[in-house]
Amino acid sequence: MRKIFTILWKDIVTELRTKELLSAMFTFSLIILLIFNFAFSFSSEYLKFATPAILWVTFTFAGILGLGRSFAIEKEGNSILGLLLTPVDRSLLYFGKLISNLVFVFIVELITLALFVLFFNYSIFHAILPLSFVIILGTLGFVSVGTLFSAIAINTKLREVLLPILLFPIIIPVIVSSVKLTASVLEGNSVFSAGSAIHILVSFDIIFIAACAIIFEYVLEES
Amino acid sequence: MVYLFWAQLIFWVILCIYTYDLIRKNQSLNKRLEVIQSSLNTQTAEQVSLENREAKQ
Amino acid sequence: MRILLGLTFFSMIASIYSVFIYAPTEQIMGHVQRIFYFHxxxxxxxxxxxxxxxxxxxQYLRKESRRWDKLAYSSAELGVLFITLTIITGSIWAKPVWGTWWTWDPQLTTTFILWILYIVYMILRSAAGDDAKKAKFAAVFGIIAFLDLPLVYISARMMRGISPVVFGPGGGGIAPEMMIALLVTLLAFTLLFIVLLKQRIDIEDLKDRISSIRLEEGI
Structure with a gap:
């Protein structure tokens, strides 16, 4: 547990020193919101249907920007070897990276959500608790696979460009069920009212966190 | 009937192109392997004859 | 190998015969239904x-032997080929029967995503760099993609409510002759797959042999 914390702490400290990744992710999500604003000319009733999609497109696109860089510092400084040489179970390395990615993505999501409320004059406060529950589960889903694929993508010739191509087809179940859940939660329903969406989301999280934790060491060997 | 015809046509065309490509690749690789091996053989043969000559001298 | 080739050839002929001549014409869809067998x-x-x-x-991740990687790569390529054929024949079948080339029905959606996933698999291989990376990254992606498929199917179902029965000619009962024609076709295609797979693996073997000779001789 303390070892996970060390990796987490290392990433956070490096990021806080430069803040470049967070500010890039944040600016990108701002731009996406702006483009959505221009792309649809919003009337408020239309907004109700578009909100879940806008939110999740923004979350995943901004998230992928951060995920793409999550091994870049290690790669450029050749310090993955250093990570590998630490006498730690490899799956713990995965969890360390997973949590640090989660922290960054959550921060960006929180700001995005606030800006969304501000820009689009759309209240989410009636459903803030179930909504954050959905966002946490959905983010866990795409970051869990994203962390593994980020380690793959950074070691290929295409680098970060490959990451969206690898990740998006895989996380389709997450996006589908998160969008559906978000829509239902914003209408004031509970998370269990959207049919099997919550089951899909939870099973995706469990299956892929377990699978990625096991597989992660094979990817690290090749970096 | 027209649809059946087109479905069959496209199916067989794609399958044949793929199969042809497989066979062609296989043959060209085989040829390359032969060329390399024969050039190796002549090399070793030349070496052997050279060594024989040296031994005689 | 020769026997296998002969068997494949023979069963393909048998399949064509049973699909076009032996199997009765479906009453509602007519001759178009004959696409279904190859589909x-x-x-x-x-x-x-x-x-x-x-x-x-x-197996590759566990044993790291080249044989498993060749098998995975060759199967993936054939899988992409055949799923492409599936989508094309299915689309041509759907046009007269459903009146559209494509719908976002759960089965179609899943097939489409499957197709994309394995094209990404091929892209990953070509982008990965050296052989060890190729094999290992592709293996990781192959495992994750396969685990993902049931969830993709369930979520595609959820998006569209409950799906209509697509497979089975017209969703109705199937005549015994049709069943036989279908089984013969499946057998023929399985044999065809084995033959093609073997050819494909042969190519990889040849490439390996050539590069190992080159490495030894320093050519």
Missing amino acids: MGTVWVATIAFIMVFISSI
């Missing part, structure tokens, strides 16, 4: 291919 044949082969990608990917 099922291709989707069957694609399924076998992707299961093989999954199994050999796991």
